[in-house]
Amino acid sequence: MNQRLEAQHRLGGLIQKHYGRAREIERTREQPIAWASTGAPNEILWAMGFFVQFPEAYAATCGARHAAHAHCAVTEARGYERHLCTYCRNSIGASLAEMEGTGAFEPLARPDFLLVSNNSCILITKWWEHLSHYWKIPMINIDSPLVVPGMDRGDIIGHVKRQCIDLIQFLEDFTKKRFDHDRMKEIVENGKRSADGYRGMLDASRHDPVPASFFDLIGHNFPNLVLRYDPASAEHYEQMKTELDMRIAGGVAAAPGMKYRLYWDGVPYWFAIRNLYEKLRNFGMSLVTSTYFEVFAFENLDPSHPLDSVAENTAMFYLNRSVGYKTETTERIFRDFHLDGGVFAYASSCKPFSISMHYIADTVRKKLGAPVTIIEGDLVDETFYDEERNNTKLQALAEALAAKRK
Amino acid sequence: MKKGEMLTGFKTMFKHPYRRAAEWKRITGKKVIGCVPMYFPDEMVHAAGALPVALFGSGEPISHADAHLMTNACDQVRSTFDSLLKGHYDFMDGVAALHVCDQVRFFIEVWQLDRPFPFFHQMWRPFKMDGSTRPFLLKELERLKSSLEKLTGNQITPQALRESIESYNESRLLIRAMNDIRSRRPGILGAADTARIIAAGMLMPIEENITLMKQLISVLEREAIDGSERTRIVVAGHPCAVPDADLLDMLENYGLSVIDDDLFSGGRRCATDVILENDPVEALADSYMNALPCTTHHFPSAWMKSGDDHSPYSDHVIEMVRKGNAEAVVILRMMYCDPFDLEFVFLKKRLEEEGIPFLPLVTQHGPVPLESLRTRVQAFAERLKTHL
Numbered sequence: 001m002n003q004r005l006e007a008q009h010r011l012g013g014l015i016q017k018h019y020g021r022a023r024e025i026e027r028t029r030e031q032p033i034a035w036a037s038t039g040a041p042n043e044i045l046w047a048m049g050f051f052v053q054f055p056e057a058y059a060a061t062c063g064a065r066h067a068a069h070a071h072c073a074v075t076e077a078r079g080y081e082r083h084l085c086t087y088c089r090n091s092i093g094a095s096l097a098e099m100e101g102t103g104a105f106e107p108l109a110r111p112d113f114l115l116v117s118n119n120s121c122i123l124i125t126k127w128w129e130h131l132s133h134y135w136k137i138p139m140i141n142i143d144s145p146l147v148v149p150g151m152d153r154g155d156i157i158g159h160v161k162r163q164c165i166d167l168i169q170f171l172e173d174f175t176k177k178r179f180d181h182d183r184m185k186e187i188v189e190n191g192k193r194s195a196d197g198y199r200g201m202l203d204a205s206r207h208d209p210v211p212a213s214f215f216d217l218i219g220h221n222f223p224n225l226v227l228r229y230d231p232a233s234a235e236h237y238e239q240m241k242t243e244l245d246m247r248i249a250g251g252v253a254a255a256p257g258m259k260y261r262l263y264w265d266g267v268p269y270w271f272a273i274r275n276l277y278e279k280l281r282n283f284g285m286s287l288v289t290s291t292y293f294e295v296f297a298f299e300n301l302d303p304s305h306p307l308d309s310v311a312e313n314t315a316m317f318y319l320n321r322s323v324g325y326k327t328e329t330t331e332r333i334f335r336d337f338h339l340d341g342g343v344f345a346y347a348s349s350c351k352p353f354s355i356s357m358h359y360i361a362d363t364v365r366k367k368l369g370a371p372v373t374i375i376e377g378d379l380v381d382e383t384f385y386d387e388e389r390n391n392t393k394l395q396a397l398a399e400a401l402a403a404k405r406k
Numbered sequence: 407m408k409k410g411e412m413l414t415g416f417k418t419m420f421k422h423p424y425r426r427a428a429e430w431k432r433i434t435g436k437k438v439i440g441c442v443p444m445y446f447p448d449e450m451v452h453a454a455g456a457l458p459v460a461l462f463g464s465g466e467p468i469s470h471a472d473a474h475l476m477t478n479a480c481d482q483v484r485s486t487f488d489s490l491l492k493g494h495y496d497f498m499d500g501v502a503a504l505h506v507c508d509q510v511r512f513f514i515e516v517w518q519l520d521r522p523f524p525f526f527h528q529m530w531r532p533f534k535m536d537g538s539t540r541p542f543l544l545k546e547l548e549r550l551k552s553s554l555e556k557l558t559g560n561q562i563t564p565q566a567l568r569e570s571i572e573s574y575n576e577s578r579l580l581i582r583a584m585n586d587i588r589s590r591r592p593g594i595l596g597a598a599d600t601a602r603i604i605a606a607g608m609l610m611p612i613e614e615n616i617t618l619m620k621q622l623i624s625v626l627e628r629e630a631i632d633g634s635e636r637t638r639i640v641v642a643g644h645p646c647a648v649p650d651a652d653l654l655d656m657l658e659n660y661g662l663s664v665i666d667d668d669l670f671s672g673g674r675r676c677a678t679d680v681i682l683e684n685d686p687v688e689a690l691a692d693s694y695m696n697a698l699p700c701t702t703h704h705f706p707s708a709w710m711k712s713g714d715d716h717s718p719y720s721d722h723v724i725e726m727v728r729k730g731n732a733e734a735v736v737i738l739r740m741m742y743c744d745p746f747d748l749e750f751v752f753l754k755k756r757l758e759e760e761g762i763p764f765l766p767l768v769t770q771h772g773p774v775p776l777e778s779l780r781t782r783v784q785a786f787a788e789r790l791k792t793h794l
Contacts, residue, residue: 079754081747083478088748118533118704121508125533125704126748132709133716133752139709143539145530146511150549159532159542166538170710323515346476351744354476355483355512359520 005212007240011219014236018226019106025051026109032175035111035131038225038295039119039317040142041164043191043310046229047184048171053108054226055131059087062094063270063380067105071097072381086349086381088127095134113174114139115167119320120295121352138174140167144315148322153315161311181306187229188310189303194228197237198297204244205289206337209253211244214264214287215277216254221296228298258286260401261338263370265330265360266345266353267292269377272385279391280343283398289337291330294318323356327363334368341401342372343394348384371400409625412618413599419606420648426610427459428497437525437558440495442486442503442510443646444670444702445531447547447690449680451502452612453562453570454554460608461486461501462648462671464494468771474520475513480742481771482646483513490521500525500557502550506646506702507745525557534704535695544691551687567686573612574680580619581607581676585666587626589730592638592663594631598651600664605648605671636663637790640730642723642753643738644669645701645746650769652776657736660787666730668723669738674698698722701745717752727762734763734790741770763790 025031034050036042038057045052062068063086071093072086078096080089097103098110116128118141125141132139142163145156168179201220204211220240223233246252262280264287269276280287295318302309318326333339344361346354361372373393378384419426427438437456441448451458463485470491471484479487489495501523505511511528518526529546532539551562560566581604588595595603603622607615639662641654648671657664667673680686680693697703699718708716727735735757739746750766757764765786767779 079751083742084744084747122505122511122533122702123508123744123748126701126745129704129709129716130748130751138711141534141704141706141709143532143534143542143704145532145542145546146505146515146528148515148528148530150527150553151530152545155542155545159539162538162541163534323512324519327519348478351478351508352512355479355509356516358474358476359516 005216005240006243007220007236008216010236010239011222014223014227014232022051022053022109032112033109034113034115035108036115037117037120037124037128039144039314039319040115040117041160041167041310041314042115043184043187043229043301043306044164044167044171045115046187047180048168048175048177050113051109052226053111055091055108056087057222057225058094058108059090059380060268060270062090062105063382064273065105066271066382068271068380069382070104074102083349085121085123085127086379088123088130090380091127092130092134095131099134111135112137113171115142116140117142117144117314117317119144119314119317121319123351140170142167142314144317144320146320146322147316147325149324156315157308157312160315161308164307164311164314184306185303188301188306190231190234191228191298192301192303193231193234194224194237195298195301197234197241198224199299200241201237201244202289202293204241204248207248208261208338209251209256209258210261210286210288211247211252211254213254213277214290215273217293218268218273221293224296224298255281255286257284259284260340260398261286261288263288263330263334263337263339263342264290264292264345265342265357267347267350267379269345269382269385270380271382272377272387275387279394283394285341285394285398285401287343288339289333291318291326291333294329319352323359326356327360330360330364331367334364334370339370340404341370341397343397344372344374346374346376348376348378349381350379369404371397371404373397407621407625409622409629412622412625413603415618416599416603416606419609420602423462423464423609424459424494424497427457430457430611431497437499438497439525440498440501442501442514443482444504444506445694445697446502446504446529447550448608448612449567449570449574449690450547450550450554450562452573453567454558455560456499456554456558457611458502458608459498460605461489461495462605464489466492474516478742479513480509480646481740483509485647485771487513487517490517498523500527502527502529504529504531506531507743509742509744525553527553531694533702534706535697536706540691540695543694544687547687547690564686568682571680571682571686571689573616575682577607577612577615577619578676578679580616580623583623584619584626585673585676587623589665591631592636592665593658594626594629596658597641597654597664597667600667601648601654601669601671602651604675608671608675637661637734637787638663638665638730638732639734639736640665640723640726640732641667641669641672641736641738642726643746644740644769645743646670647740649738653738653767653769653779656776656780656783660784661791662734662736662787664736665732666726668726673726674700701749717749717756719749720753720756723753724756724760724762734765734786736786737764737766739766739768741768
């Protein structure tokens, strides 16, 4: 964070431009606006001319700007339980506040259509049902099975593809436009280039000293998620890779003097990023990478098979993979990125990340001998966050790492 | 046999949930498969010559599971895992689960990795129910069929599966008959007894369950109880777990009679049959596609239109109230059950719009702190009595 990348300025510009454009389209209605989940087959929306916004990314922004708690409070007043996903509660709360004219934080542009896939969790479909209910607009869910041993990969992809075809038919009726296969191919091409660039950015962190920390990279999920249909996303990563390579060549570290390279597991506590960064730095620990980045990798895109590859991307979404697969991926990352230990961030309202966390952390500790700690908080609602308790755990981790190195 | 003796028998079976299954295994030498609630196709297990038993967890304090799972898991998941770690499932030959919710799907995976069983089968029932997802459901049913055939060495022929489905349909018919008596003569069968009877049916061979249910219905039909002065209510919620008996008893001690319910160990278990017309695997797939609205399903046709309010689950609960001529709904909300908690917001709104009184009660694992709920239940019962 103290060695600011040029890419951060460029990222700020991309974000600003995206949301500025959203406001403009909301006013002119020149394009339909969709709200979509991260793992949905969003290339179809882009090919159909939708402007796509992402309630999950918006929740992260609200968390980082300390606006999420107020949104969550709106839902609590409506009977939503506090233990429900705080991304979900933020999104519903912000929507209700916007409809009632009581919102204080910049909202997403109002949607015309909702697309979701239950490939991140099953709850997300219920969340989208509630958005559909309040906004009074249609939604479509793409059912995507959890990929478990014994299932046939081709069957799963075929299952998702059938629904993608149904989605296209629905959108043709909805927009009164024909689906443009050439445009789809172009979008998938752009997406593939963006995904390749994203992987290049992540792989730079294998180097020691790490040229950009987890905290530096975390915001750069945005282009590959939100803008990968546009060549601007790939260009961003290509320029970023050049910048990171220059750092590597020059021996420039993201934060000089760090003694330990750490792994992060789970969704960041968006409201506590700076606090955690400083705390870890004080202990000589640098967060290097995370399987969280895999959520935004979108690596199955293939312009020679646009629709099939979009279906595959949806079906093989990282969050929809088995606990065994996630554990193996975590172990591989520990080895490939030469990590010394790990911080596992339990999110009290996020069941998919949290239920298996204990198993993954324990496996890494036992198989790789890497010290790990599980800290506690939540995605965006800071009322669940106990800073002192977590600091104690991080200190214990630092001590365990020091003892191991002796 | 007298009613009291029969109810005590069911109570004992539920108190020792796996005693009969273990005994059955010892005598027959056949396989026992633990099935995580809800909606696992027991018929398929039965057709393979194995015994499916529901894994309800237990009422014991959770002392082992929290070392393996984070505590935001629901009570059903934590209690089931706790029972596993305490060895309650050791005699079983395998475990099977249908991914009904996020907790089950990730918990069951941890189980498979952390405490593997020789047979472990996870099945996907599409969350979205429509024609586009049916082919994959069929594949999943075929995959389950192959796994069970491999485990048991028995081929699941269409005829065997058809016969199993017929047995389960008969069991469902008998539960519906029992519920019908309860609805016509409130008070004849307590809600706690009803839940235990239905849950016990998931812990024994279906043939035994059919025999017992026939005896019970015969006994109930002979009993003269009117119960017309009691307030008729519907109980909804508690999707996976069997509700606490003391809590259900408390409702009825205040003059409320549960005449229908939407519990998995209740009306939901028997509401719809598997319609056997052609291929029995196809019939099972259709039964999922035509299932009762549940908080763990998504019905796409309801959400593809603009401008309407939808909650198929709320419609279902309201329909139960209307059909059963009930006065109110008690909603049992199991702690940390995300699908139900989200649906509750719609249900609450719809019940308010329809003018149907309701009482939501949050339940937690272990003995329910009845005193903290007693005042609310009493006030609710009195309000209903005064209002009627």
